[in-house]
Amino acid sequence: MAQLAKLTVKTVQRVSKADPTQQRRAKLIAKIEEQAKVLAAKLNGEVHQVRVQGWVTNEHGEKVSVEKMRQVRAWFFEQDSGWYVQCRYGSKVLDLGKGNAVFVKTLQEVEGVLEAFLVATQQGELDAAVAAALAKRKAI
Secondary structure, eight states: OHHHHTSOOOOOOOOOSSOHHHHHHHHHHHHHHHHHHHHHHHHTTOOOEEEEEEEEEOTTSOEEEEEEEEEOOOSEEEETTEEEEOOEETTEEOOOSSOSOEEESSGGGHHHHHHHHHHHHHTTTTHHHHHHHHHHHHHO
């Protein structure tokens, strides 16, 4: 205890400078922009993939870091002679008020829906839906 007596010890609560709502918006905006890339790849007949870090055990039994390619799952799917677009936060589908998906007739119209999601997120219209999705996750 003699060593600790020489130090100035205080009780402190760490304060985060970043607003959690702004952090959630930034995360959702990044994912919506990624979905625009998924759509562009789908329109070109390609698959959008991203690099992720992973761990593998090599022949010597050591764990080593490697880069892998991972396919990004689309938020839009074809059903009922059209396309449904869902907005997601993590694995949760956000409630958009009257439902959880937007219906469009063609794949090209999905871009307009993604732009609407982007603008709504920037203006804070989806903050309540994100908070509700997070509340459901914590309740489970």
